[in-house]
Amino acid sequence: MGLRLVLAEDNYLVREGVRRLLESRPGLDVVACCGNLDELLAAVDSESPDVLVTDIRMPPGGMDEGIQAAQRLRTTHPEVGVVVLSQFTDPSYALALLDGGTAGRAYLLKERVEDVDDIVAAIEAVAGGGSVIDPRVVETLVANKARAEESALAELTPRELDVLREMAEGKNNAAIAETLFLSTRSVEKVIHSIFLKLGIAWEDSAHRRVKAVIMYLGEQD
Structure with missing residues (x-):
């Protein structure tokens, strides 16, 4: 079809x-x-x-x-x-x-x-x-802090990268927990740690998750 x-x-x-x-x-x-x-x-x-x-x-x-x-x-x-x-x-x-x-x-x-x-x-x-x-949009998003953000992504633990990968697939916390065999509370803690390491923990809550995903996608090219 x-x-x-x-x-x-x-x-x-x-x-x-x-x-x-x-x-x-x-x-x-x-x-x-x-x-x-x-x-x-x-x-x-x-x-x-x-x-x-x-x-x-x-x-x-x-x-x-x-x-x-x-x-x-x-x-x-x-x-x-x-x-x-x-x-x-x-x-x-x-x-x-x-x-x-x-x-x-x-x-x-x-x-x-x-x-x-x-x-x-x-x-x-x-x-x-x-x-x-679009890669050019990702480049614009990270242009001012490219080195710091790349370093931050490199500092993520394997578990944090697993969670971020699931976030990039559009899954909510409950779905991530089920996929990775974690509790929802554990997923919340990991996501908070991701936000801290990426320097976006204190930004507008509606955009933190999206920014983290865009940064992750930008590293996959």
Whole structure:
């Protein structure tokens, strides 16, 4: 069975170009194309796609509708993977996308569309519950403290790396505990230790987990 895709992009020429690129690959079927947020949500409801590929900005507001859609689908269609295409390397957008969990979410810069292999790999990853963050966004996130953060990652214990790896797969504390045969309380302690070593223990609680995961993913290239 191939992957069913909904494509959302308000620029007609860009939308058609991406559609043709995707449909040139066997196993990918673009079942709907949309130009705004309302059309996107309606298409997901009616077509039940495997993956939504969406621009970050579109009508009605031209702000962050792609991220809004991804956040809403966490509740309405949790089985649908989302690939957000963006021109912004600002990590705040990627952090917002992953704020509700990393599973089934990808954030790629639009320049990656030129290499169809990159976008296809992201589509396949989120369809399987994985996550992808554009390497340039990761570089921007860690640019100011690159040496310190790399050192901190190197200081993580094997157990801490195991937990961080499970976090990167989008698992909550209970699921991590079950996978690693630990108590939930033990997982909480390990995660707190990870945050301390990565220097993000005192940051906004909604973003600490996401930042730790992004740093981990950045080390996997």
